[in-house]
Amino acid sequence: MSSLPSPLIENYLKEAGFWHAVTIGRGCKLDSKLIIPLIERWRPETHAFHLPCRECTITLEDVQLQLESPVDGVALTESVQSADWRAICYHLLGAIPDNIYGGRIEMGWLQDTFPEPGNDSTELKRIRYARAYILEMI
Template identity: 75%
Template sequence: MSGSPSPMIENYLREANFWHMTTIGRGCKLDPKLISALIERWRHETHTFHLPCGECTITLEDMQLQLGLPVDGFALTGSVQSIDWGAMCYDLLGAMLDNIYGGQIEMGWLRDTFLEPRNDSAEVERIQYARAYILEMIGGYLMPDLSRNLVHMR
């Protein structure tokens, strides 16, 4: 995502407890060598890092402390076995993508479809833009897929 979110959606991001997420990575330079070293030490079968000092893992509490997201309460998703993803996309975003891959939508479509809201935009448009922005955060750096091009609507 380019730049900070529009001030017009700040309240929606705060209400969804995603405001803190908008500041992650801003003004921070990533060290590719450090990231590569961590990736090499990750063991997928045990979900742990193998370091010279021993094994360690990332817990849900770590995520809460680092990301500022609430981790207790009711689950946000229900059964997804018989969902009409096109209708779900339209209900959440007010637009529908032609190709939805098992509930996943393309990040490029989000960026192209949801441009920054205008000052005269309706509240529903601002809410839809905030949802698209949250999906971009999730698919961009919170839980990206391997291609970094798809994000699940769940």
């Protein structure tokens, strides 16, 4: 996402637990001279960084603390391949894309169908825009 979302949906993103994910990296300058050596020390076979002092890994708790994301609640553990995606899209977004590929929708469709809401927009329109924003972010 290239810019912060409209202030009109900020509360919806906070309520959904996505506000911190939206603001990650805002105002941060990435320095490739610092990132490249870290990437070179990553070992995919152990899922850890091998540093001169010792091995270091990133845990789910580390991610949760950095993102300030909620980790309590119901987890999705079962397959949803047999879901009626058209009905789900209509229920959550109020619109149905022409093409749904096994639960996938095109980002262009989201952007075209859900323009940023104006000050005169209804609460329902703002909620649907917030949901589309989260889908695009994911």
